[in-house]
Amino acid sequence: MKVTNQQWDAEYASGRWDFLSARHEQTRLAVVASFIANYAPGCVLDLGGGRGDLLRWCPPASVSRYIDVDVSQVAMADVPEQPFPVEKHVMSLADYRPGATGIDCIVASEVLYFVDDAASHIDAIAREAGGVTGIVISLVAANRKKPNWEKASGRIWSQFDDLGWPLHQSVHVHNHSNDAGWDLRFYLFDRD
Numbered sequence: 001m002k003v004t005n006q007q008w009d010a011e012y013a014s015g016r017w018d019f020l021s022a023r024h025e026q027t028r029l030a031v032v033a034s035f036i037a038n039y040a041p042g043c044v045l046d047l048g049g050g051r052g053d054l055l056r057w058c059p060p061a062s063v064s065r066y067i068d069v070d071v072s073q074v075a076m077a078d079v080p081e082q083p084f085p086v087e088k089h090v091m092s093l094a095d096y097r098p099g100a101t102g103i104d105c106i107v108a109s110e111v112l113y114f115v116d117d118a119a120s121h122i123d124a125i126a127r128e129a130g131g132v133t134g135i136v137i138s139l140v141a142a143n144r145k146k147p148n149w150e151k152a153s154g155r156i157w158s159q160f161d162d163l164g165w166p167l168h169q170s171v172h173v174h175n176h177s178n179d180a181g182w183d184l185r186f187y188l189f190d191r192d
């Protein structure tokens with residue numbers, strides 16, 4: 001599914017994506033925050049980070065800098081003030097070039113359906129940044145009611161499998177109230 005920046009802005013402005021800030025979406029983000037705090041604290045690059053809901057769950061001491069790369073400036077206007085620097089880049093993750101900016105953790109949560117060759121972009125960003133410790137990927141899990149989503153997630157996971165990255169942890173979060181779930185993978189790179 002490809003959606004223009006203007007469409008994302010219009011949809012955020014209309015409230016279409018407000019549910020992302022609701023409580024039933026927070027468990028998966030809290031798990032991501034826990035991984036950051038325990039394994040890859042420091043500069044966090046949140047690809048498709050939207051309103052920065054992830055930051056609600058990150059202990060402030062675990063983040064030294066937060067970089068949100070998102071096509072929607074309407075979404076990013078709502079990223080709350082933080083005690084550490086926050087950068088916002090209104091652009092596709094496919095075009096983002098980090099430079100050697102000292103990123104510790106890359107997060108791509110519920111965004112990779114919207115770009116082609118998803119894993120290759122994350123790989124290119126991680127290589128250019130250099131020294132990335134953790135990479136977190138979150139995609140919707142298999143769901144009988146949403147067969148297309150399952151297909152998209154499966155395709156993207158196989159791209160990551162081909163990269164052969166060191167998988168450290170994986171978590172499945174399932175909301176039994178609405179039968180929606182997510183698979184999260186945590187890749188940890190030994191930088192010693």
Ligand SMILES: C[S@@+](CC[C@H](N)C(=O)[O-])C[C@H]1O[C@@H](n2cnc3c(N)ncnc32)[C@H](O)[C@@H]1O
Nearest residue numbers: 008048049050070071072092093109110111114
């Ligand atoms: C489903 S939301 C996920 C938001 C948040 N990461 C989360 O896990 O709740 C998808 C987000 O990706 C952004 N987005 C869509 N296509 C994108 C792209 N090509 N590059 C960067 N961000 C994109 C949208 O504006 C939106 O904020």
